[in-house]
Amino acid sequence: MADESGVLVLGDVAAGDLSLTSLELLAAGRGLADSLGQELAIGVFGATLDQPSSQAISHGADKVYAVTHPLLADYQVDVQLVAMEALVKEANPSIVLVARTNQGRELAPRLAFRLGVGLAQDCLEVSVDASSGKLLANRPVYGGNAVAVVSCNYSPQVAAIRPKAYEPLEADASRQGQVVSFPVEIDASQVRCQVVETVKEEAEGIKLEDARVVVSGGRGLGGPEPFSALEDLAKQLGGAVGASRAAVDSGWVPSSYQVGLTGKTITPDLYITVAISGASQHMAGCSGAKVIVAINKDSEANILREARYAVVGDWEQVIPAFAEAVRELVQE
Amino acid sequence: MPIKIAVLAKQVIDPEMPMAAFRVDSESKKVDTPATIPPVVNGFDENAVEAALQIKDSQEATVTVISSGTEFALDVMKKPLSMGADELVLLQDQAFGNTIDSFVTAQLLAAAVRKLDGFDLVICGRQASDWDNAQVPLGVAEILGFSCISLGKKVEVKDGKVVVERITSDGYEVVEAPLPAVVTVSNELGQPRYPTLRGIMAATRKLPTIWTAADLDVETDQLQPRLSLLDLFVPERIQQCEIIEGEDAADAGRQLALKLREAKLI
Incomplete structure (x- = not known):
């Protein structure tokens, strides 16, 4: 392909609305499109798309491709890929942005391979190089111990953006944009994977990735029981409970609790870690927290290099007193 | 017919190494490892070996481990054999550098899977702990035209289909796909088994098959790096x-x- 131009965001719809990660992608894409002096387009996929289309425009898109097909009503990876590939070929963008959500983890690499191009994976920051006009992507590697700056040698340049790396733009209802209907052809035989059962294991209450306060426990808790104390504390603070991979691997809590590189990315205002050493793979999921608090008996633990406040001490002594004081303060 | 399983495994710098020893050489854009810290098999790839061996525990199956790189610590890469895998194939060539580019690596591994022929299932770790790219297995599926299910915590083969418990953000879903298929697995699959003494003895006697670039049928265009690494630094x-x-x-x-x-x- 030649004459590629503009930025194309591949969006997704959650319960009838354009998803939060799609709004984040629009913010990242708006910056790139403005640097290039080119158009920002978004593809939304589904059966009915009026609401997400207007949300996309008020959040920064110049153009919306409403990609419709009855098979797109519910997410199915093989179908979604066919639609995305068709749209990229139609729109012929210079840059394609995908969210590195659970779905994006499989869509972005497979799309890039279908297009025969590279993928800048799990990026925290994307920009346009002023001299070459090429995409520059910063991405954590080696579990977050290092950062790589990469560029793409082939076009389109595809990047997957880590959720919460960008803040959505303020909605502006006066923004103008164009909505283009793009019906795709999908052959039902392209469906390979069938979901036969769905099992929910999430804790009740506030969702971990939306909580303003998160209390997480790690290996040092020594078993599943102490998590009930963390649940109580989180409830006092109006927050949610998370865990390190070590706690999940030990079977103390389900994997939906895991914060980190291979778990959830969280950006709470307050992140309280209890008996978590703070390996870079864990920090990769919480480095966007505004304030990190560490409760750890090891004064050499890495978490103390990341935390704003820390108590060096045994959680069994610290937590009950801390929780009691929190209860008094919150009830005041 | 036994089920023919390939496991794609990577040799990586030990991610458990002390952080103080982690250094980046900005000139060569590589991570420097002290010679005293031996490499390991990527942790998620050990989960993949475990997933393959669990299938072999319950039905007739063969497990072939395939790895690509410039040089290998043979005692390290033999660990899957000592856990119970049958064969080890190493794609070893100075051209197969450990780069940030998943595209080329996937082409090489896909070419090896094609050359060995007849695989029902390719199981891989969800990502490697060095470049954290999480792309090669999905690329192999695309290149070979196999079904693809990612982030499995349980993998079974039933009636010509692979059945996977796939991790989602709020639990898991059970997904089925026709064979041949590529499945990636995560740590939720559980602790990989320890090598047995008998396994270690058997592994010492096994010699890996070693192929270089010349042994693999890949078009030149497919070996062109898709990404450039411009900088590598410690934040x-x-x-x-x-x-x-x-x-x-x-x-x-x-x-x-x-x-x-x-x-x-x-």
């Missing part, structure tokens, strides 16, 4: 940590609550 940490003191640990806990209140965080 600076600027956080100043305030240690909250108290008469004892419990008092420090109370002081912490007061501090957080003062900072209007609670």
